[in-house]
Amino acid sequence: DTAVSQTPKYLVTQMGNDKSIKCEQNLGHDTMYWYKQDSKKFLKIMFSYNNKELIINETVPNRFSPKSPDKAHLNLHINSLELGDSAVYFCASSQIQGLAGSEQYFGPGTRLTVT
Amino acid sequence: AQTVTQSQPEMSVQEAETVTLSCTYDTSESDYYLFWYKQPPSRQMILVIRQEAYKQQNATENRFSVNFQKAAKSFSLKISDSQLGDAAMYFCAYRRDYGGATNKLIFGTGTLLAVQP
Numbered sequence: 186d187t188a189v190s191q192t193p194k195y196l197v198t199q200m201g202n203d204k205s206i207k208c209e210q211n212l213g214h215d216t217m218y219w220y221k222q223d224s225k226k227f228l229k230i231m232f233s234y235n236n237k238e239l240i241i242n243e244t245v246p247n248r249f250s251p252k253s254p255d256k257a258h259l260n261l262h263i264n265s266l267e268l269g270d271s272a273v274y275f276c277a278s279s280q281i282q283g284l285a286g287s288e289q290y291f292g293p294g295t296r297l298t299v300t
Numbered sequence: 301a302q303t304v305t306q307s308q309p310e311m312s313v314q315e316a317e318t319v320t321l322s323c324t325y326d327t328s329e330s331d332y333y334l335f336w337y338k339q340p341p342s343r344q345m346i347l348v349i350r351q352e353a354y355k356q357q358n359a360t361e362n363r364f365s366v367n368f369q370k371a372a373k374s375f376s377l378k379i380s381d382s383q384l385g386d387a388a389m390y391f392c393a394y395r396r397d398y399g400g401a402t403n404k405l406i407f408g409t410g411t412l413l414a415v416q417p
Contacts, residue, residue, distance in 0.1 A: 218404070226339075226389060230404040241404055273343060281403070289405060291345035 188212050189292035191276050197298045198266055205262045206295045208276030216240070216281045217259035218289065219251060222273040231274075234259055235281060263297075271299045302327040304394050306408035313382045314416050320367075321377045321411045323392030331397035334368065334375045335405070340388040348390070351375065353397070379413075387415040 189210045198204050210217060218241075219231040233241035234253040248264045263270060276292040304325045313319035325334070336348040351359045351368050358366050363383075367376045379386055392408040 220405075226410050228391065228405075228407040230406075233404060275345060277345075279403075288347055288350070290347075294343045294345075296343075 189276055189278055189290050191274075191292040191295050193295060194293060195296050195298075197300065199300055200266055200268060202266050203262070203264045204266060204297070205260055206274055206276075206297070208259045208261070208292055210257055210276075210278040210290070210292075212278055212280070212290060213257075214278040214280045214287075214290075215256055216279050217253065217256070218277040218279075219259065219261050220275040220277060220291075222275060222294070224272070228275070232259075232261075266297075266299045268299050271297055273297070302329070302332075302394055302396070302406050304392050304406050304408040306392055306411050308411045309409070310412045310414070312414045312416060313379070313386075315382055315384060317382055318378060318380045319382055319413065321379075321390050321392075321413065323375045323377070323408055325373050325375065325392070325394050325408075327373070327394065327396070329396050333395045333397060334366075335393040335395070336364070336366070336377045337391045337393060337407075338386075338388045339391065339410075340385075345391075349377065382415050384415050384417060387413055389413075 192207045216235045218233045222228045232251045237253045250262045253259045273294045275294045277289040279287040279289045332353045334351045338346045338348050349361045363380045365378045389410045391410045393405045
């Protein structure tokens with residue numbers, strides 16, 4: 186069973202389009218994250234949700250809107266895609282409540298290419 | 301703000317030899333966690349090893365061990381008996397021991413490790 190899954194794994198789209206990436210975790214964790222890995226492989230946090238509540242919102246354009254329908258799912262919707270949005274987007278999850286040292290488990294990543 | 305620095309963009313090692321990847325970090329916190337993640341060409345992020353700052357003993361996981369120097373804010377990864385499957389990008393990461401939901405990972409820029417047969 187896949188612990189953290191993302192769909193799609195690859196996404197190619199044109200500038201100006203709107204797209205969504207979905208993430209699901211079956212680990213029973215209460216916190217989920219979105220990280221962005223740019224073309225130079227640098228990884229940076231974008232958002233985190235704890236029990237469906239937005240906790241971390243780094244300096245990200247408001248074209249990016251995360252949504253957490255329940256604590257097992259965290260989706261990322263991107264409006265008006267730009268060339269600079271091309272990257273690999275990773276979803277991750279961890280258990281915060283009661284476990285200060287909880288690991289973050291990563292999904293397989295979604296490679297987004299904007300043409 | 302916390303930062304993580306990996307000064308070796310690329311490293312190479314012969315199969316069966318030992319290699320050490322360097323990482324330094326900057327923080328004013330006293331309690332935190334440090335991690336090494338491996339990212340092979342499949343791009344999956346795999347946790348290799350973790351170290352709690354309050355523990356003086358260096359963490360080890362099979363062929364992987366760390367040299368944690370808290371005063372120097374240094375956290376290097378040693379890979380012994382290198383195997384072809386160890387070839388990957390390695391990321392050092394920091395996380396404060398906050399116990400809350402703001403425990404984001406702060407990553408270094410990565411070291412690309414090549415293993416020569």
